[in-house]
Amino acid sequence: MTETTEPVTMDKIVSLCRRRGFVFPSSEIYGGLGSSYDYGHYGVLLKENVKNAWLQAMVQERDDIVALDSSIILHPQVWEASGHVGGFADPLVDCRTCKQRFRADHLADPEHEEIRCGKRPSKRPGETPDCDLTEARQFNLMFRTRVGALEETGTDVYLRPETAQGIFINFKNVAQIARRKPPFGIAQVGKSFRNEITPGNFIFRTLEFEVMEMEYFVPPDEAGEWYRYWIDHRLAWHVGLGVRESHLRVRPHEPDELSHYSTETSDIEYLFPIGWSELEGIANRGDFDLTQHTAASGTKLEWVDASSGERYTPHVIEPALGLNRSLLTLLIDAYDEEIVAERERTVLRLHPRVAPIKAAILPLIGKNDEMVAKSKALQQELRKDWLVEYDDGGAIGRRYRRQDEIGTPFAFTIDEQTLEDDTVTVRDRDSLAQERLPLSGVHDWLDDALERPWKSPKAD
Amino acid sequence: MTETTEPVTMDKIVSLCRRRGFVFPSSEIYGGLGSSYDYGHYGVLLKENVKNAWLQAMVQERDDIVALDSSIILHPQVWEASGHVGGFADPLVDCRTCKQRFRADHLADPEHEEIRCGKRPSKRPGETPDCDLTEARQFNLMFRTRVGALEETGTDVYLRPETAQGIFINFKNVAQIARRKPPFGIAQVGKSFRNEITPGNFIFRTLEFEVMEMEYFVPPDEAGEWYRYWIDHRLAWHVGLGVRESHLRVRPHEPDELSHYSTETSDIEYLFPIGWSELEGIANRGDFDLTQHTAASGTKLEWVDASSGERYTPHVIEPALGLNRSLLTLLIDAYDEEIVAERERTVLRLHPRVAPIKAAILPLIGKNDEMVAKSKALQQELRKDWLVEYDDGGAIGRRYRRQDEIGTPFAFTIDEQTLEDDTVTVRDRDSLAQERLPLSGVHDWLDDALERPWKSPKAD
Numbered sequence: 001m002t003e004t005t006e007p008v009t010m011d012k013i014v015s016l017c018r019r020r021g022f023v024f025p026s027s028e029i030y031g032g033l034g035s036s037y038d039y040g041h042y043g044v045l046l047k048e049n050v051k052n053a054w055l056q057a058m059v060q061e062r063d064d065i066v067a068l069d070s071s072i073i074l075h076p077q078v079w080e081a082s083g084h085v086g087g088f089a090d091p092l093v094d095c096r097t098c099k100q101r102f103r104a105d106h107l108a109d110p111e112h113e114e115i116r117c118g119k120r121p122s123k124r125p126g127e128t129p130d131c132d133l134t135e136a137r138q139f140n141l142m143f144r145t146r147v148g149a150l151e152e153t154g155t156d157v158y159l160r161p162e163t164a165q166g167i168f169i170n171f172k173n174v175a176q177i178a179r180r181k182p183p184f185g186i187a188q189v190g191k192s193f194r195n196e197i198t199p200g201n202f203i204f205r206t207l208e209f210e211v212m213e214m215e216y217f218v219p220p221d222e223a224g225e226w227y228r229y230w231i232d233h234r235l236a237w238h239v240g241l242g243v244r245e246s247h248l249r250v251r252p253h254e255p256d257e258l259s260h261y262s263t264e265t266s267d268i269e270y271l272f273p274i275g276w277s278e279l280e281g282i283a284n285r286g287d288f289d290l291t292q293h294t295a296a297s298g299t300k301l302e303w304v305d306a307s308s309g310e311r312y313t314p315h316v317i318e319p320a321l322g323l324n325r326s327l328l329t330l331l332i333d334a335y336d337e338e339i340v341a342e343r344e345r346t347v348l349r350l351h352p353r354v355a356p357i358k359a360a361i362l363p364l365i366g367k368n369d370e371m372v373a374k375s376k377a378l379q380q381e382l383r384k385d386w387l388v389e390y391d392d393g394g395a396i397g398r399r400y401r402r403q404d405e406i407g408t409p410f411a412f413t414i415d416e417q418t419l420e421d422d423t424v425t426v427r428d429r430d431s432l433a434q435e436r437l438p439l440s441g442v443h444d445w446l447d448d449a450l451e452r453p454w455k456s457p458k459a460d
Numbered sequence: 461m462t463e464t465t466e467p468v469t470m471d472k473i474v475s476l477c478r479r480r481g482f483v484f485p486s487s488e489i490y491g492g493l494g495s496s497y498d499y500g501h502y503g504v505l506l507k508e509n510v511k512n513a514w515l516q517a518m519v520q521e522r523d524d525i526v527a528l529d530s531s532i533i534l535h536p537q538v539w540e541a542s543g544h545v546g547g548f549a550d551p552l553v554d555c556r557t558c559k560q561r562f563r564a565d566h567l568a569d570p571e572h573e574e575i576r577c578g579k580r581p582s583k584r585p586g587e588t589p590d591c592d593l594t595e596a597r598q599f600n601l602m603f604r605t606r607v608g609a610l611e612e613t614g615t616d617v618y619l620r621p622e623t624a625q626g627i628f629i630n631f632k633n634v635a636q637i638a639r640r641k642p643p644f645g646i647a648q649v650g651k652s653f654r655n656e657i658t659p660g661n662f663i664f665r666t667l668e669f670e671v672m673e674m675e676y677f678v679p680p681d682e683a684g685e686w687y688r689y690w691i692d693h694r695l696a697w698h699v700g701l702g703v704r705e706s707h708l709r710v711r712p713h714e715p716d717e718l719s720h721y722s723t724e725t726s727d728i729e730y731l732f733p734i735g736w737s738e739l740e741g742i743a744n745r746g747d748f749d750l751t752q753h754t755a756a757s758g759t760k761l762e763w764v765d766a767s768s769g770e771r772y773t774p775h776v777i778e779p780a781l782g783l784n785r786s787l788l789t790l791l792i793d794a795y796d797e798e799i800v801a802e803r804e805r806t807v808l809r810l811h812p813r814v815a816p817i818k819a820a821i822l823p824l825i826g827k828n829d830e831m832v833a834k835s836k837a838l839q840q841e842l843r844k845d846w847l848v849e850y851d852d853g854g855a856i857g858r859r860y861r862r863q864d865e866i867g868t869p870f871a872f873t874i875d876e877q878t879l880e881d882d883t884v885t886v887r888d889r890d891s892l893a894q895e896r897l898p899l900s901g902v903h904d905w906l907d908d909a910l911e912r913p914w915k916s917p918k919a920d
Contacts, residue, residue, distance in 0.1 A: 021637035039529040060847055073496065075491070143607075169489050177480065
């Protein structure tokens with residue numbers, strides 16, 4: 001077995017995602033809609049698994065965090081209080097020649113090579129005499145729409161650009177009902193929308209995306225300690241899903257990078273093909289949000305101890321992660337090509353826990369009725385508990401390769417010997433080792449195998 | 461035990477949902493946003509369980525259906541081809557006196573008692589001399605927003621009012637990659653948005669909602685057979701989640717009720733407190749959608765048999781269900797009040813499979829360190845696999861009642877005897893029967909209990 005040393009490129013990921021139906025460009029038959037993607041079968045399953053792993057770690061296995069699912073369209077005052085109406089904007093300049101709009105801060109930035117004046121494709125705006133740039137203006141990134149039928153009485157509202165504000169405005173409801181005192185958290189997964197003019201890099205940045213955010217409310221004097229706790233905890237979560245530690249790092253923000261609400265922020269970065277970039281952010285938001293919403297709404301968002309009368313505005317530590325970006329990270333980190341028996345294979349070395357399909361069930365000879373019957377009976381047994389796939393089409397080698405490409409960790413093959421002694425072969429996606437098991441023991445074997453600790457066999 | 465015979469009212473459901481944090485009015489601290497709701501901890505968990513039950517039945521346990529997750533914002537031509545830009549509208553009239561807008565078809569309908577002219581709260585519009593109604597005009601129900609920064613080059617787009625169109629436009633991608641031939645289906649769960657002016661009845665109809673839709677593509681001559689198959693199959697799914705058969709019925713649409721795309725439709729109706737109303741619709745959409753998108757996009761959306769050369773446009777059978785409405789149905793169907801030992805209790809008799817919390821773990825004496833330690837060890841063991849809740853606060857009776865109200869099917873109590881012989885009491889939410897089990901056997905007992913067939917003990 002020889003590992004190839006070709007770097008993983010975004011093009012290879014895009015191509016695999018398309019070929020196997022993880023991710024498609026959205027609205028493709030109508031020419032597409034920029035930076036929008038639809039998730040096919042395996043993409044949906046992978047995404048659900050990542051989301052469930054997050055909910056399990058953040059909610060199911062803890063006493064101190066509860067779940068929430070707030071609306072996408074909130075009262076517009078929410079976004080005034082949060083600072084999004086006033087401040088959530090990019091500085092944009094127009095070119096009067098080519099009529100395109102650019103982010104002012106990207107024009108001079110060599111990382112953004114894609115920016116070109118439309119009339120002079122080989123030159124950047126500002127570098128050609130044709131370019132005639134306006135002054136920069138602030139352009140708000142929130143999508144706006146209108147609730148209500150009447151123009152006169154309807155209300156301008158926004159599609160949320162994050163889920164966090166839906167958590168803050170429910171702080172009082174949740175704190176009362178959940179009978180929690182700080183430190184406690186509220187976790188949410190949901191779609192968010194940003195009308196960015198320079199999204200790109202496949203699903204790294206898209207107009208709509210799913211975020212997984214948790215707001216952790218703590219006594220003010222414990223904020224620093226919990227900030228560090230959550231950086232460590234979230235880093236360990238990514239490693240637990242199989243992401244190689246050598247490709248993860250924590251980068252504290254410089255003071256001039258900090259958002260207006262934050263006193264300290266660190267990014268967990270992953271080494272994407274485009275370089276080290278944010279995978280998750282952990283921010284110490286202080287009491288900014290609860291204080292703003294208290295002032296704007298007139299409802300006191302503070303914690304009151306009913307017995308001692310102690311009261312204070314909790315500080316907030318926020319780990320926030322894009323589900324789609326987590327999925328992209330897992331795909332990149334898992335993607336591998338190698339030469340096996342003089343043939344190249346592409347394999348997604350996904351952690352079995354997040355793999356879309358947990359096992360393939362393959363009759364060696366697809367036209368053998370007995371093999372097919374035994375295979376389908378096994379499929380029937382396993383799919384009560386897991387996503388499994390039955391496949392009887394084509395040569396067995398091709399069927400293995402297909403499962404390798406979608407990251408299926410185990411393949412059970414029903415062959416001549418099965419008909420004699422009711423044993424099956426199990427093939428390991430990563431090591432390619434094969435062993436024989438009793439057919440009746442497959443369910444329990446798989447149950448154990450999916451729970452075993454797993455580490456990426458890809459070279460660091 | 462005496463069952464009370466009080467009917468379940470929507471007010472009781474709203475009150476329980478609020479009290480226990482299933483559902484809150486959205487943006488409440490800002491005065492709310494009409495017909496928008498946020499889901500608290502138990503609401504999220506219940507919703508996830510219902511969604512997962514649907515995905516398990518539709519995708520995991522079948523060979524012929526794959527999952528999809530398409531974008532909320534699609535290319536605007538999608539909605540022109542589907543007929544939504546032209547036809548997805550309500551007839552509205554304005555009152556020039558009170559400046560409110562009403563649905564013309566609701567003004568004369570006694571079912572819509574909530575409609576009142578704002579200047580004459582006790583009278584309907586048209587019944588008072590002050591009312592000055594305009595002619596009816598068509599008002600489109602899609603929310604509109606704009607992608608892109610420039611007014612001149614930006615594009616008007618819509619928030620999807622259903623997920624089905626995202627499936628149709630991906631038909632070719634999926635059919636090719638999934639190597640499926642009809643009959644096969646594509647299933648999707650996701651948020652949809654409708655700018656309706658008369659939503660209401662709690663979460664029965666809201667501005668944003670999650671739909672679970674499956675488009676099943678069949679040879680044209682098999683459409684009738686599959687239409688009947690899916691009506692039966694979907695009805696059985698609701699019954700399988702514990703909804704009483706006596707409160708479900710199938711109602712075929714009258715010819716004048718049919719949507720423009722449908723040749724036959726049946727509603728699965730539930731007996732809500734507001735009367736028999738749609739829970740799920742099963743529509744025979746014929747070849748309307750694939751034909752429309754073929755014509756509009758120029759991409760042939762048909763099925764071609766590579767070997768025989770046979771080709772046709774499949775017909776489509778669509779079972780479509782609101783996740784929020786399914787959740788409401790389950791809450792209403794499960795809600796019960798009864799007198800036990802001369803005290804009233806409220807209990808949600810939810811199917812254990814959808815119950816937000818599967819088991820409560822209760823040390824009889826919350827201040828007994830040994831009981832607490834054994835309880836927490838049990839919690840630790842169980843929560844790897846399930847959502848469970850540890851509670852040591854207050855009298856045991858109160859703790860049971862609290863779990864009853866959120867529908868927790870089983871409660872394990874750690875008491876004096878546990879400290880002697882390592883057995884625990886398990887209490888059944890519905891029968892109130894208690895039995896003793898070895899502590900070491902609780903995990904397997906619960907595993908079995910959650911898989912047992914379950915039937916609502918509520919009277920039909």
